[in-house]
Amino acid sequence: MTGLPNAAMDATMSYICRLFATRLRPKGRAVLSPAVLEPDRAGLEELESRIRRALKSLQDELEAAASGATVDPEYVKRFAETARRLSVRLSNELPPQLEPDAVAEIRRIIINSLNDLEEIDPDRPLDTIDSFFVAAEAIRHIVRDALDEQIAGDRGDARLLVQLLREQLPRISQAEQAKLVGLSTRHLQRLGKDGGIPPRRLALVGALVQILRYAWTPEGVVAWFYRERRALDGHAPIDVLDDIGFEAHLKRLARQGRAGHGS
Secondary structure, eight states: OOOOOHHHHHHHHHHHHHHHHHSOOOOOSOOOOHHHHHHHHHHHHHHHHHHHHHHHHHHHHHHHHEETTEEOHHHHHHHHHHHHHHHHHHHHTOOTTSOHHHHHHHHHHHHHHHHHHHTOOTTOHHHHHHHHHHHHHHHHHHHHHHHHHHHHTOTTOHHHHHHHHHHHOTTSOHHHHHHHHTSOHHHHHHHHHHOOSOOHHHHHHHHHHHHHTTTSOHHHHHHHTTSOOGGGTTOOHHHHTTOGGGHHHHHHHHHHHHHHHOO
């Protein structure tokens, strides 16, 4: 049986690495206007699509190299070597705008993958290969979350954040949106019209909604804020939005909730 050519695998895996490591350049602190935001959003969606296509290509090549439940041992060896090289490179080239919590999560995934690659069961190598695909997909989600948070968390323009809430929560009343961000409806309307520096809670809610919207309906996103969590000492997210000490926990919970429920 013929395995996947080494050059083809290296090229595809290196492409995924470049997508993660080089396309996430710091944006600076300039305010993003809606006219600038939409092309950026389209670019991020294209980036995500290209990552999915690259992973799909790897899966297709694996199917071509496998025969039933078996796979060419030489292919497994090349795959493990390339995956280790990719993992180390990715860990060393994580973009600086990723939050420490996201960096730690990515490196935890990488460490687990490296451990798995060192302990490939020769009778079940496909289990390890499949785990690597799952890990790469998890990293893709974290990167996408970071990009969403960067857009939603821009602190220079409250008008942009109010607009994003309207777009992402289309069936949620403005009164309910105002309750989420801790403002009166009139105050939220004024920020949406006049702009200005947004309150920290508005920026945080925007970032959380950007993460959760991939997996939940608008009603489901709002319900997420009202469910009590052990990780929040028994509080619901809405109860601790004003406590900066819970901000990292809230973002982690949002990522975990989306990973467990949606794409």
